[in-house]
Amino acid sequence: xxxxxxxxxxxxxxxxxxxxxxxxxxxxxxxxxxxxxxxxxxxxxxxxxxxxxxxxxxxxxxxxxxxxxxxxxxxxxxxxxxxxxxxxxxxxxxxxxxxxxxxxxxxxxxxxxxxxxxxxxxxxxxxxxxxxxxxxxxxxxxxxxxxxxxxxxxxxxxxxxxxxxxxxxxxxxxxxxxxxxxxxxxxxxxxxxxxxxxxxxxxxxxxxxxxxxxxxxxxxxxxxxxxxxxxxxxxxxxxxxxxxxxxxxxxxxxxxxxxxxxxxxxxxxxxxxxxxxxxxxxxxxxxxxxxxxxxxxxxxxxxxxxxxxxxxxxxxxxxxxxxxxxxxxxxxxxxxxxxxxxxxxxxxxxxxxxxxxxxxxxxxxxxxxxxxxxxxxxxxxxxxxxxxxxxxxxxxxxxxxxxxxxxxxxxxxxxxxxxxxxxxx
Amino acid sequence: xxxxxxxxxxxxxxxxxxxxxxxxxxxxxxxxxxxxxxxxxxxxxxxxxxxxxxxxxxxxxxxxxxxxxxxxxxxxxxxxxxxxxxxxxxxxxxxxxxxxxxxxxxxxxxxxxxxxxxxxxxxxxxxxxxxxxxxxxxxxxxxxxxxxxxxxxxxxxxxxxxxxxxxxxxxxxxxxxxxxxxxxxxxxxxxxxxxxxxxxxxxxxxxxxxxxxxxxxxxxxxxxxxxxxxxxxxxxxxxxxxxxxxxxxxxxxxxxxxxxxxxxxxxxxxxxxxxxxxxxxxxxxxxxxxxxxxxxxxxxxxxxxxxxxxxxxxxxxxxxxxxxxxxxxxxxxxxxxxxxxxxxxxxxxxxxxxxxxxxxxxxxxxxxxxxxxxxxxxxxxxxxxxxxxxxxxxxxxxxxxxxxxxxxxxxxxxxxxxxxxxxxx
Numbered sequence: 001x002x003x004x005x006x007x008x009x010x011x012x013x014x015x016x017x018x019x020x021x022x023x024x025x026x027x028x029x030x031x032x033x034x035x036x037x038x039x040x041x042x043x044x045x046x047x048x049x050x051x052x053x054x055x056x057x058x059x060x061x062x063x064x065x066x067x068x069x070x071x072x073x074x075x076x077x078x079x080x081x082x083x084x085x086x087x088x089x090x091x092x093x094x095x096x097x098x099x100x101x102x103x104x105x106x107x108x109x110x111x112x113x114x115x116x117x118x119x120x121x122x123x124x125x126x127x128x129x130x131x132x133x134x135x136x137x138x139x140x141x142x143x144x145x146x147x148x149x150x151x152x153x154x155x156x157x158x159x160x161x162x163x164x165x166x167x168x169x170x171x172x173x174x175x176x177x178x179x180x181x182x183x184x185x186x187x188x189x190x191x192x193x194x195x196x197x198x199x200x201x202x203x204x205x206x207x208x209x210x211x212x213x214x215x216x217x218x219x220x221x222x223x224x225x226x227x228x229x230x231x232x233x234x235x236x237x238x239x240x241x242x243x244x245x246x247x248x249x250x251x252x253x254x255x256x257x258x259x260x261x262x263x264x265x266x267x268x269x270x271x272x273x274x275x276x277x278x279x280x281x282x283x284x285x286x287x288x289x290x291x292x293x294x295x296x297x298x299x300x301x302x303x304x305x306x307x308x309x310x311x312x313x314x315x316x317x318x319x320x321x322x323x324x325x326x327x328x329x330x331x332x333x334x335x336x337x338x339x340x341x342x343x344x345x346x347x348x349x350x351x352x353x354x355x356x357x358x359x360x361x362x363x364x365x366x367x368x369x370x371x372x373x374x375x376x377x378x379x380x381x382x383x384x385x386x387x388x389x390x391x392x393x394x395x396x397x398x399x400x401x402x403x404x405x406x407x408x409x410x411x412x413x414x415x416x417x418x419x420x421x422x423x424x425x
Numbered sequence: 426x427x428x429x430x431x432x433x434x435x436x437x438x439x440x441x442x443x444x445x446x447x448x449x450x451x452x453x454x455x456x457x458x459x460x461x462x463x464x465x466x467x468x469x470x471x472x473x474x475x476x477x478x479x480x481x482x483x484x485x486x487x488x489x490x491x492x493x494x495x496x497x498x499x500x501x502x503x504x505x506x507x508x509x510x511x512x513x514x515x516x517x518x519x520x521x522x523x524x525x526x527x528x529x530x531x532x533x534x535x536x537x538x539x540x541x542x543x544x545x546x547x548x549x550x551x552x553x554x555x556x557x558x559x560x561x562x563x564x565x566x567x568x569x570x571x572x573x574x575x576x577x578x579x580x581x582x583x584x585x586x587x588x589x590x591x592x593x594x595x596x597x598x599x600x601x602x603x604x605x606x607x608x609x610x611x612x613x614x615x616x617x618x619x620x621x622x623x624x625x626x627x628x629x630x631x632x633x634x635x636x637x638x639x640x641x642x643x644x645x646x647x648x649x650x651x652x653x654x655x656x657x658x659x660x661x662x663x664x665x666x667x668x669x670x671x672x673x674x675x676x677x678x679x680x681x682x683x684x685x686x687x688x689x690x691x692x693x694x695x696x697x698x699x700x701x702x703x704x705x706x707x708x709x710x711x712x713x714x715x716x717x718x719x720x721x722x723x724x725x726x727x728x729x730x731x732x733x734x735x736x737x738x739x740x741x742x743x744x745x746x747x748x749x750x751x752x753x754x755x756x757x758x759x760x761x762x763x764x765x766x767x768x769x770x771x772x773x774x775x776x777x778x779x780x781x782x783x784x785x786x787x788x789x790x791x792x793x794x795x796x797x798x799x800x801x802x803x804x805x806x807x808x809x810x811x812x813x814x815x816x817x818x819x820x821x822x823x824x825x826x827x828x829x830x831x832x833x834x835x836x837x838x839x840x841x842x843x844x845x846x847x848x849x850x
Contacts, residue, residue: 038565038836057480064614068613075615077573094573096575129837130840150521397822401815407815409482412464
C-alpha cells in the first residue's frame with residue numbers, strides 16, 4: 001500500500017493516550033501523539049514524590065523513549081491551543097497546525113476549587129510532577145519555619161497541617177505526612193518536636209474513600225487515626241487563607257493546607273463545542289465517540305460515560321487504559337472493515353487505596369481486606385504496573401530503604417531557597 | 426561544667442562546613458550550622474543531574490539528617506545577610522541575629538561571568554541543584570525544539586551545543602552531552618537525527634583540564650574527540666547571545682550555550698571587611714584565620730591560601746574537607762589549651778576527571794593513567810565518597826543501567842512546560 005495512511009492524532013500521553021497509541025502499533029495509520037510534557041507520568045505514585053519518598057524521574061518516563069520502536073508514532077511536545085472539530089484540525093502553540101483523520105482527546109483532568117480559585121494560592125493541589133515538587137518544598141519548609149519561629153502561636157501554626165478532601169489522594173497524603181512528622185524527622189530538630197505536628201484530614205462528606213464500601217471507609221479512618229491523623233467528616237471548608245482555614249464557624253490555624261478535594265476536566269474538552277457535564281467532561285457515546293463527530297473520541301478522565309449499572313465509569317488509571325485500548329479497536333475496525341466492537345464496558349478488577357506505613361484497603365468485590373496484607377498487595381500491584389524495569393527496581397529499593405529506616409529518600413528542598421553552596425547573597 | 430559553652434557558628438553545609446561540624450562532635454562547644462538550603466550536596470556529581478543521569482535527591486542529603494545524632498549541632502536553614510566581625514554577630518534573613526565566639530565562613534563559590542553578566546541569561550552555569558535541573562531542562566528541550574523546527578537553519582541551531590570552559594565541569598558536560606546525542610536518543614525522533622548534533626567545547630587557554638599534567642590534557646582531548654566533541658583551544662568567547670556565540674571573528678550559531686568557564690567566591694567574603702583576592706576570596710593566614718579577627722576562619726572555595734610549593738590550594742572537595750577539619754582542630758586546641766596545630770598543609774592525594782562513557786583521566790602524582798581503567802577508578806572513588814548508603818546504591822544502580830542500556834534515568838523535563846496531564850491550556 002503506497003497511499004498515504006490515515007492520521008490519528010492523540011492528545012495526551014497519560015494512560016488513555018499512551019495505551020491507545022500502543023494498541024495501534026500494527027494498524028495501517030500514522031499516529032501523532034501530542035503532549036505538553038515530555039513524559040508519561042505514573043500518577044498513582046505522585047503523592048510519594050510530594051512526600052519526598054520518590055524522585056520525580058522514578059515515576060515518569062520519556063514518551064519518546066517508551067515509543068521509540070513503534071515506527072508509526074511521532075511524538076510532539078507541544079500545547080494544544082485550538083481544535084477545529086469540523087475541519088479536523090488542531091492548532092499547536094509552536095505555530096504548527098495538525099490535520100487528522102481521527103482524533104483521540106485524552107488530556108485528563110486538573111484540580112479544581114469549585115469557584116474558589118483564590119484558594120489555589122494557599123492550598124495547592126497535586127496533579128503534575130511540578131505540583132508534587134512544589135508541595136514537597138512546602139511541606140519540608142513548614143518544619144524549617146517552625147524551628148525558626150520564636151512566637152509559640154506561629155510555631156504551632158507552622159506545625160499544623162490540613163489536607164482538604166478524603167479521597168485516595170487526601171488519605172495517602174495525610175497518612176504519609178503523619179509518618180514523616182512522627183518518625184522520619186525524629187531527632188533532627190532542636191527547638192521543636194516534629195511529632196507534635198497536627199495533621200488533619202478534612203472531608204465534607206460523611207466518610208473517607210467514598211468510592212469504597214462503607215466498612216473499608218471505616219477501616220481506613222481507623223488506620224489513619226492510628227497513624228496520628230485527626231479526621232474531620234461531614235463539614236465542608238468555608239474559606240482558606242495563608243494562615244489557616246474556616247471549618248463550620250471555627251478558624252483553624254494552619255500554615256500548610258493541601259487541596260485534594262476535587263478535579264475538573266482538562267479545558268481542551270470545551271474546544272470541541274459539544275455538551276459537557278458539570279465537571280467539564282465530554283459526554284461521549286457508548287463507543288467513546290463525540291456526538292456529531294464520529295471520528296473524534298474522548299477517553300480517560302476527560303470522558304463522561306454511564307455504565308450499565310447506572311454508575312459513571314470512574315476516573316482511575318485502569319479505566320483510562322481500557323478506554324484507550326477500546327478507541328484503538330474502534331479505529332482499527334473502521335479502517336480494516338471488521339465488525340465494530342460492542343459498546344465500551346469498564347471491567348472493574350477492584351479498587352485499592354494506601355493510607356500510610358503498612359496500612360491500605362483493598363476492595364476486589366467479594367474479597368475485601370485492609371491493614372498490612374492490603375499494603376503489601378497495593379505495593380506489589382503498583383510496582384508491577386510502573387513502566388520500565390529500572391523504575392521498578394529504584395522504587396523498590398527506595399521503599400525497602402524507607403521501610404527499614406523510616407527515612408524518605410528525596411527530602412531535598414528544590415526551588416529558590418534550595419540553593420547550594422549554602423548561605424549567600 | 427555548667428557554664429555556657431562557647432558557640433561556633435558555621436556558615437555553609439558544603440564539604441568544609443560539614444566536615445568541620447563533624448570534627449567538633451566531641452568538643453565542648455555549641456555549634457550552629459547555617460545554610461540557605463536544607464541539604465549537603467555532593468557537587469562532584471552535579472553534572473550527572475544536569476545531564477539526566479541522576480535525580481537531584483541521589484546526590485544530596487538533608488543536613489539535619491546527617492547531623493541528627495550529633496547533639497551539639499543545631500542546623501538553621503537561613504540566608505546570611507550581614508556579618509559584624511567586630512561585634513561577632515551574624516544577621517539572618519529570618520530576622521534573627523546569631524552571636525558567636527568562633528565563626529567558620531565556608532559559603533563556597535558561585536559561577537562568574539567576569540564582567541559579562543548579560544551572558545548569564547543565555548549561558549547558564551552549574552553550581553546548585555536548581556542550576557542542574559534548569560540545565561537539564563534546557564538540554565532536553567533543545568532536541569524537542571529541533572524536532573519541531575521547520576526551517577533548516579533553525580533546526581541546525583537547536584542541534585548546536587557549546588560548552589564554554591575546558592575545566593573538569595566543561596569536559597564532563599561535553600562528553601556526556603555527546604553520548605546523549607549519539608546513543609541515548611537513538612531512534613526516538615522522526616524528523617531529526619540527534620547524532621547529527623554538534624557539541625563544541627570552547628576553551629580560551631591552550632589545553633583542557635589545565636590543572637592536570639600536559640600528557641593527560643592531551644589524552645582528555647583525544648578521548649573527547651573520540652566521543653564526538655569538537656574541541657576549540659586558544660581562542661576566548663567574545664560574546665554570547667540567545668542564538669549563538671562569537672569566537673574570534675566568527676559567529677557560531679548555537680541555541681544552547683553552557684557556562685563552565687569561571688567561578689567567583691561567595692559574596693559573603695566581602696562582608697568581613699578584609700582584603701580579598703581577584704576572585705573575591707578571603708586571603709587567610711596559615712591557620713585559616715582572617716587577618717585581624719583571630720576567631721574567624723574561612724575554609725573551602727572561599728579561602729585563598731598559598732601552599733609551600735608556591736601554588737594555591739585548589740578549589741576541590743578534598744581540600745575543603747581538609748580545611749574544615751583543620752579549623753576544628755584549631756578551635757579545639759584553643760578551647761582545651763593544647764598546642765596549636767602546625768600551619769595548614771594541603772595533602773594532595775591526586776586528581777581525577779571523568780570525560781564520558783568509559784573515559785577519564787587520573788593523576789596520582791607518579792602514577793597517571795586514562796581511558797577505561799581511569800573511568801572505573803573514578804567511578805569507585807566517587808560512589809565511595811557519596812554520603813549515605815542508600816544514595817550509593819541508587820547511584821550504582823543508575824549507572825549500571827546507563828552503562829548497559831545507554832539510557833539516562835532522569836530524562837524528565839520539569840518546570841513550566843513539563844506539566845502533566847498533557848496538552849492543555
